[in-house]
Amino acid sequence: MEMVVFGILAAVAVAAAVGVIAQRSAVRSALFLLVNFCCLAGLYILLNAQFVAVVQVIVYAGAVVVLFLFVVMLLGMERAEEAPDPRRYQWIAAVLLGVLLLVGIVWALIPAGRETIQALAPTDNVREIGAALLTQFAIPFELASVVLLVAIIGAVVLAKKRLEG
Protein backbone atom coordinates (compact mmCIF):
# COMPACT_ATOMS: atom_id res chain seq x y z
CA MET A 1 0.00 0.00 0.00
CA GLU A 2 2.69 2.44 1.07
CA MET A 3 4.73 1.43 -1.97
CA VAL A 4 1.79 2.20 -4.29
CA VAL A 5 1.26 5.67 -2.79
CA PHE A 6 5.00 6.32 -3.02
CA GLY A 7 5.03 5.22 -6.66
CA ILE A 8 2.14 7.49 -7.63
CA LEU A 9 3.53 10.52 -5.77
CA ALA A 10 7.03 9.96 -7.16
CA ALA A 11 5.77 9.59 -10.73
CA VAL A 12 3.62 12.74 -10.52
CA ALA A 13 6.46 14.69 -8.88
CA VAL A 14 8.92 13.74 -11.63
CA ALA A 15 6.35 14.44 -14.38
CA ALA A 16 5.61 17.86 -12.86
CA ALA A 17 9.33 18.62 -12.63
CA VAL A 18 9.71 17.79 -16.32
CA GLY A 19 6.70 20.04 -16.97
CA VAL A 20 8.34 22.95 -15.17
CA ILE A 21 11.42 22.88 -17.37
CA ALA A 22 9.65 21.86 -20.62
CA GLN A 23 6.81 24.42 -20.71
CA ARG A 24 7.24 27.48 -22.90
CA SER A 25 4.92 29.65 -20.82
CA ALA A 26 6.06 30.79 -17.36
CA VAL A 27 2.53 30.53 -15.92
CA ARG A 28 2.31 26.83 -16.80
CA SER A 29 5.78 26.28 -15.32
CA ALA A 30 4.59 27.86 -12.07
CA LEU A 31 1.48 25.66 -11.99
CA PHE A 32 3.57 22.51 -12.59
CA LEU A 33 5.82 23.69 -9.77
CA LEU A 34 2.72 23.77 -7.55
CA VAL A 35 1.96 20.12 -8.42
CA ASN A 36 5.57 19.18 -7.67
CA PHE A 37 5.47 20.87 -4.23
CA CYS A 38 2.17 19.19 -3.33
CA CYS A 39 3.56 15.74 -4.24
CA LEU A 40 6.59 16.41 -2.05
CA ALA A 41 4.24 17.31 0.81
CA GLY A 42 2.58 13.91 0.33
CA LEU A 43 5.98 12.19 0.44
CA TYR A 44 6.79 14.04 3.68
CA ILE A 45 3.61 12.62 5.21
CA LEU A 46 4.71 9.13 4.11
CA LEU A 47 8.00 9.83 5.88
CA ASN A 48 6.12 10.70 9.08
CA ALA A 49 7.04 14.41 8.87
CA GLN A 50 3.52 15.83 9.13
CA PHE A 51 4.57 19.24 10.41
CA VAL A 52 7.05 19.78 7.57
CA ALA A 53 4.40 18.59 5.09
CA VAL A 54 1.94 21.24 6.28
CA VAL A 55 4.63 23.92 6.25
CA GLN A 56 5.57 22.80 2.73
CA VAL A 57 2.01 23.38 1.52
CA ILE A 58 1.69 26.73 3.31
CA VAL A 59 5.11 28.20 2.49
CA TYR A 60 5.95 26.67 -0.90
CA ALA A 61 2.61 25.82 -2.50
CA GLY A 62 0.99 28.85 -0.89
CA ALA A 63 3.42 31.72 -0.61
CA VAL A 64 6.26 30.97 -3.03
CA VAL A 65 4.19 29.83 -6.02
CA VAL A 66 1.72 32.70 -5.55
CA LEU A 67 4.64 35.13 -5.43
CA PHE A 68 5.98 33.61 -8.67
CA LEU A 69 2.57 33.95 -10.32
CA PHE A 70 2.29 37.56 -9.10
CA VAL A 71 5.61 38.49 -10.67
CA VAL A 72 4.85 36.58 -13.90
CA MET A 73 1.53 38.42 -14.26
CA LEU A 74 3.02 41.75 -13.15
CA LEU A 75 5.69 41.61 -15.82
CA GLY A 76 3.17 40.44 -18.45
CA MET A 77 5.17 37.26 -19.03
CA GLU A 78 2.02 35.16 -19.35
CA ARG A 79 1.59 36.23 -22.96
CA ALA A 80 5.27 36.16 -23.91
CA GLU A 81 6.37 32.67 -24.93
CA GLU A 82 10.08 31.95 -24.82
CA ALA A 83 11.56 31.79 -28.32
CA PRO A 84 13.28 28.50 -29.18
CA ASP A 85 16.90 28.55 -28.14
CA PRO A 86 19.13 29.34 -31.12
CA ARG A 87 21.93 27.31 -29.57
CA ARG A 88 20.89 23.67 -29.52
CA TYR A 89 24.21 22.51 -28.11
CA GLN A 90 23.40 24.08 -24.76
CA TRP A 91 20.33 21.86 -24.47
CA ILE A 92 22.29 18.73 -25.37
CA ALA A 93 25.10 19.66 -22.97
CA ALA A 94 22.55 20.18 -20.18
CA VAL A 95 20.98 16.75 -20.76
CA LEU A 96 24.40 15.07 -20.88
CA LEU A 97 25.60 16.80 -17.71
CA GLY A 98 22.29 16.00 -16.01
CA VAL A 99 22.56 12.29 -16.83
CA LEU A 100 26.18 12.31 -15.67
CA LEU A 101 25.22 13.97 -12.37
CA LEU A 102 22.36 11.50 -11.87
CA VAL A 103 24.65 8.51 -12.52
CA GLY A 104 27.16 9.99 -10.08
CA ILE A 105 24.61 10.42 -7.30
CA VAL A 106 23.03 6.99 -7.81
CA TRP A 107 26.52 5.45 -7.88
CA ALA A 108 27.22 7.04 -4.53
CA LEU A 109 23.96 5.57 -3.21
CA ILE A 110 24.67 1.98 -4.28
CA PRO A 111 26.61 1.11 -1.09
CA ALA A 112 23.47 2.09 0.84
CA GLY A 113 21.88 -0.87 -0.92
CA ARG A 114 18.20 -1.59 -1.21
CA GLU A 115 17.77 -3.49 2.02
CA THR A 116 14.26 -3.22 3.37
CA ILE A 117 14.02 -1.41 6.66
CA GLN A 118 11.78 -2.85 9.34
CA ALA A 119 8.78 -0.62 9.96
CA LEU A 120 9.65 2.17 12.35
CA ALA A 121 7.14 3.19 14.96
CA PRO A 122 5.51 6.54 14.17
CA THR A 123 6.58 9.23 16.59
CA ASP A 124 4.95 12.33 18.04
CA ASN A 125 6.29 14.51 15.24
CA VAL A 126 5.02 18.01 16.05
CA ARG A 127 5.90 17.77 19.73
CA GLU A 128 9.45 16.60 18.93
CA ILE A 129 10.04 19.38 16.40
CA GLY A 130 8.69 22.01 18.75
CA ALA A 131 10.92 20.80 21.56
CA ALA A 132 14.00 20.71 19.31
CA LEU A 133 13.30 24.15 17.80
CA LEU A 134 12.87 25.89 21.13
CA THR A 135 15.68 24.21 23.07
CA GLN A 136 18.59 22.80 21.08
CA PHE A 137 17.99 24.96 17.98
CA ALA A 138 16.66 28.10 19.67
CA ILE A 139 19.41 30.38 18.32
CA PRO A 140 19.09 29.30 14.63
CA PHE A 141 15.32 29.58 15.03
CA GLU A 142 15.61 33.18 16.25
CA LEU A 143 18.19 34.01 13.57
CA ALA A 144 15.74 32.83 10.90
CA SER A 145 13.50 35.75 11.87
CA VAL A 146 16.41 38.15 11.31
CA VAL A 147 17.01 36.60 7.87
CA LEU A 148 13.35 37.08 6.99
CA LEU A 149 13.38 40.70 8.22
CA VAL A 150 16.47 41.50 6.15
CA ALA A 151 14.82 39.83 3.14
CA ILE A 152 11.69 41.96 3.55
CA ILE A 153 13.72 45.17 3.74
CA GLY A 154 15.91 44.09 0.84
CA ALA A 155 12.93 43.22 -1.35
CA VAL A 156 11.27 46.58 -0.66
CA VAL A 157 14.47 48.52 -1.35
CA LEU A 158 15.16 46.62 -4.58
CA ALA A 159 11.63 46.78 -5.96
CA LYS A 160 10.71 50.35 -5.11
CA LYS A 161 10.72 52.99 -7.81
CA ARG A 162 13.50 55.59 -7.75
CA LEU A 163 12.22 58.74 -6.06
CA GLU A 164 12.34 61.88 -8.22
CA GLY A 165 14.65 64.67 -7.06
Place this chain on the structure above:
Amino acid sequence: MVPPSYYLILSAILFVLGAAGVLIRRNALVVFMSVEMMLNAVNLTLITYSRFLENVDGQVFVLLVMAVAAAEVAVGLAIVVSLYRHKETTDVDEMDVLKW
Protein backbone atom coordinates in the same frame (compact mmCIF):
# COMPACT_ATOMS: atom_id res chain seq x y z
CA MET B 1 7.97 0.20 4.19
CA VAL B 2 9.58 1.94 1.20
CA PRO B 3 13.39 1.52 1.35
CA PRO B 4 15.26 4.79 1.96
CA SER B 5 17.26 4.42 -1.26
CA TYR B 6 14.03 4.89 -3.29
CA TYR B 7 13.47 8.28 -1.69
CA LEU B 8 17.11 9.21 -2.19
CA ILE B 9 17.03 8.27 -5.89
CA LEU B 10 13.77 10.20 -6.38
CA SER B 11 15.40 13.20 -4.74
CA ALA B 12 18.45 12.79 -7.01
CA ILE B 13 16.17 12.75 -10.08
CA LEU B 14 14.35 15.90 -8.95
CA PHE B 15 17.65 17.64 -8.22
CA VAL B 16 19.04 16.77 -11.64
CA LEU B 17 15.85 17.96 -13.36
CA GLY B 18 16.17 21.27 -11.48
CA ALA B 19 19.82 21.58 -12.50
CA ALA B 20 18.91 20.84 -16.13
CA GLY B 21 16.21 23.54 -15.92
CA VAL B 22 18.78 26.08 -14.73
CA LEU B 23 21.04 25.19 -17.66
CA ILE B 24 18.37 24.99 -20.37
CA ARG B 25 15.88 27.76 -19.65
CA ARG B 26 16.64 31.41 -20.33
CA ASN B 27 13.66 33.00 -18.60
CA ALA B 28 15.00 34.22 -15.24
CA LEU B 29 11.72 33.33 -13.52
CA VAL B 30 11.81 29.71 -14.70
CA VAL B 31 15.47 29.47 -13.71
CA PHE B 32 14.35 30.57 -10.25
CA MET B 33 11.64 27.91 -10.17
CA SER B 34 14.26 25.29 -11.06
CA VAL B 35 16.44 26.48 -8.17
CA GLU B 36 13.44 26.04 -5.87
CA MET B 37 12.99 22.48 -7.17
CA MET B 38 16.62 21.73 -6.34
CA LEU B 39 16.16 23.08 -2.81
CA ASN B 40 13.09 20.86 -2.44
CA ALA B 41 14.98 17.79 -3.64
CA VAL B 42 17.60 18.38 -0.94
CA ASN B 43 14.82 18.84 1.62
CA LEU B 44 13.46 15.41 0.64
CA THR B 45 16.89 13.90 1.29
CA LEU B 46 17.06 15.54 4.72
CA ILE B 47 13.57 14.32 5.66
CA THR B 48 14.41 10.80 4.47
CA TYR B 49 17.51 10.61 6.63
CA SER B 50 15.63 12.20 9.52
CA ARG B 51 13.05 9.39 9.25
CA PHE B 52 15.41 6.47 8.90
CA LEU B 53 17.96 7.65 11.47
CA GLU B 54 15.01 8.40 13.79
CA ASN B 55 16.36 11.85 14.54
CA VAL B 56 14.28 15.01 14.31
CA ASP B 57 17.25 17.31 13.59
CA GLY B 58 16.84 16.87 9.83
CA GLN B 59 13.31 18.22 9.95
CA VAL B 60 14.41 21.26 11.94
CA PHE B 61 17.05 21.87 9.28
CA VAL B 62 14.39 21.62 6.56
CA LEU B 63 12.32 24.28 8.33
CA LEU B 64 15.33 26.61 8.39
CA VAL B 65 16.02 25.86 4.70
CA MET B 66 12.41 26.82 3.96
CA ALA B 67 12.83 30.15 5.79
CA VAL B 68 15.98 30.89 3.80
CA ALA B 69 14.28 29.81 0.55
CA ALA B 70 11.35 32.12 1.22
CA ALA B 71 13.75 35.02 1.85
CA GLU B 72 15.69 34.11 -1.29
CA VAL B 73 12.53 34.11 -3.43
CA ALA B 74 11.46 37.52 -2.10
CA VAL B 75 14.84 39.12 -2.81
CA GLY B 76 15.37 37.27 -6.08
CA LEU B 77 12.00 38.24 -7.51
CA ALA B 78 12.58 41.85 -6.44
CA ILE B 79 15.85 41.75 -8.41
CA VAL B 80 14.02 40.32 -11.44
CA VAL B 81 11.37 43.06 -11.23
CA SER B 82 13.95 45.83 -10.96
CA LEU B 83 16.01 44.33 -13.82
CA TYR B 84 12.85 44.18 -15.93
CA ARG B 85 12.36 47.92 -15.32
CA HIS B 86 15.82 48.62 -16.72
CA LYS B 87 15.99 46.15 -19.59
CA GLU B 88 12.39 45.23 -20.45
CA THR B 89 13.33 41.55 -20.49
CA THR B 90 13.78 38.59 -18.16
CA ASP B 91 16.07 36.72 -20.54
CA VAL B 92 19.19 35.74 -18.60
CA ASP B 93 21.30 36.00 -21.77
CA GLU B 94 20.55 39.73 -21.88
CA MET B 95 21.75 40.26 -18.31
CA ASP B 96 25.45 40.34 -19.07
CA VAL B 97 26.53 43.69 -17.61
CA LEU B 98 28.84 42.01 -15.08
CA LYS B 99 30.36 39.77 -17.75
CA TRP B 100 33.54 40.76 -19.58
